[in-house]
Amino acid sequence: MRGLYLHVPFCFHKCHYCDFYSIVDALGRHEQFVHRLLRERDAAAEAMGDTPETIFVGGGTPTLLPAASWRELLAGLASSIGPGLAEFTVEANPETVTGELLDVLVAGGVTRISIGAQSFQPAHLQTLERWHDPENVARSVERARAAGLRRVSLDLIFGIPGQTVDDWADDLARALALEPDHLSCYGLTYEPNTPMTIRLRRGDFEASPDETTAAMYELTRHTLALAGYEHYEISNWARPGERCRHNLLYWTNRSWWPLGPGAAGHVGGVRWKNAPRLSEYLESSGLPPITDVERVDADGVVGERLMLGLRLIDGLPLGVIDELLATGGRGSTRAAAIAKHEDAGRLERANGRLRLTETGQLLADLVLVDLI
Incomplete structure (x- = not known):
C-alpha cells in the first residue's frame, strides 16, 4: 500500500x-x-x-x-x-x-x-x-x-x-x-x-x-x-x-487506504468512502460501514489518469498519452478533445510530454472534463 x-x-x-x-x-x-x-x-x-x-x-x-x-x-x-x-x-x-x-x-x-x-x-x-x-x-x-x-x-x-x-x-x-x-x-x-x-x-x-x-x-x-x-x-x-x-x-492514481469516518480510499481501481457518520463509526467493529463504492472500468481508468496526470505541471509523457488513447472505448473522442485544446492554446506538447499551458492551467476544469 x-x-x-x-x-x-x-x-x-x-x-x-x-x-x-x-x-x-x-x-x-x-x-x-x-x-x-x-x-x-x-x-x-x-x-x-x-x-x-x-x-x-x-x-x-x-x-x-x-x-x-x-x-x-x-x-x-x-x-x-x-x-x-x-x-x-x-x-x-x-x-x-x-x-x-x-x-x-x-x-x-x-x-x-x-x-x-x-x-x-x-x-x-x-x-x-x-x-x-x-x-x-x-x-x-x-x-x-x-x-x-x-x-x-x-x-x-x-x-x-x-x-x-x-x-x-x-x-x-x-x-x-x-x-x-x-x-x-x-x-x-x-x-x-x-x-x-x-x-x-x-x-x-x-x-x-x-x-x-x-x-x-x-x-x-x-x-x-x-x-x-x-x-x-x-x-x-x-x-x-x-x-x-x-x-x-x-x-498519479496510486493506491491509498482510508481510516476514519468520511475518509476516502483507492485501491486497485476501486474507490470508496468510509460512511461520514461518527456515531455509526464508533458503534461499528472491524472495518467500518462504507459508501460511494465505485469500481472503475478500463475506460474510467484512462479518464482518471488523464484528468489527474494533467493537473501536474509537467503533464504526462507522450508515450503514456498514446497508450491511454489506445485503451478503452473513447480514444478517438479524447484525441479530438486534445487536438481542440491544443488549437485553442490550452494544451501543448513540449519536451516529449503533453501538458497544460499557462492559459490551460487557468481553465483546467474546462480542459479536463473533456478527457474524463
Whole structure:
C-alpha cells in the first residue's frame, strides 16, 4: 500500500466553505475515536499489506485532538511506520498548535505539518467563517521548527469575496516571510450545499470576478517563481525536493487506504468512502460501514489518469498519452478533445510530454472534463 490517509472529523467551528466531513463534538469522544481508529487499522492490516510510504492525517482539525490522544494514537500506529516511510503529514489549525502537541507529534514520527493559514486578513477570514488569529500562523511555524519539524507547508485561499489583488499580494508576501517549504494556493470553490454557497445564492455577497481571480493566480505563479518555488501541480508549489509525496499519490492514481469516518480510499481501481457518520463509526467493529463504492472500468481508468496526470505541471509523457488513447472505448473522442485544446492554446506538447499551458492551467476544469 503506497499511502495511508486518516480522517479526524473534529472541529471547534465549521468553516462555511468546507465540504469535508467534520463535526463540532460536544460529547467528548476524542478518546473513544482514537480507540476505534486503531481497531480499524488492525482490521485493515491484512488488506493494507506492507507499511505505507506516506501517511497523511487530515480533517476536520487533527490538532484539535489533545496531546494525550495523539500520544496514544501514534503509539498505536507505530507498527505502520516502517523504514520505507518517506513522509508523515499532519494538518493543523494555527489556534491549536502548542509546543506540547508538537513534541508529541515529532516523537511519534511525524515529519511534516500543513498549517491552514487561508488568509492573513481578518476580514477575509471572517468571510470564510474561519476563526483564528492571523498572528498565530507565524507562531505555529516558529513552534513547529523549534520542535524539530523541518518540513512546513501553508495553505492559502484566493478569490474570496471582497478580496483585491493587492490583498492577495500581501497574503503571499506574509506567507513567504515565514519561509515555508511548500505552499498550496487554492481558488475558493463553492461546493454544493455548503453554507458559503447558500449565502452566495441568497445574495449575501458577490463571488470574486473571474478576471480578478485569474489575476491572483497569475500573480501567484510569478511571485512564487521569483521566490524559488517549483510549480508542480495546478495549486501547489514547493522548494526543490519538498513536493508533497502523499498528494502525488492522488495525482498519479496510486493506491491509498482510508481510516476514519468520511475518509476516502483507492485501491486497485476501486474507490470508496468510509460512511461520514461518527456515531455509526464508533458503534461499528472491524472495518467500518462504507459508501460511494465505485469500481472503475478500463475506460474510467484512462479518464482518471488523464484528468489527474494533467493537473501536474509537467503533464504526462507522450508515450503514456498514446497508450491511454489506445485503451478503452473513447480514444478517438479524447484525441479530438486534445487536438481542440491544443488549437485553442490550452494544451501543448513540449519536451516529449503533453501538458497544460499557462492559459490551460487557468481553465483546467474546462480542459479536463473533456478527457474524463
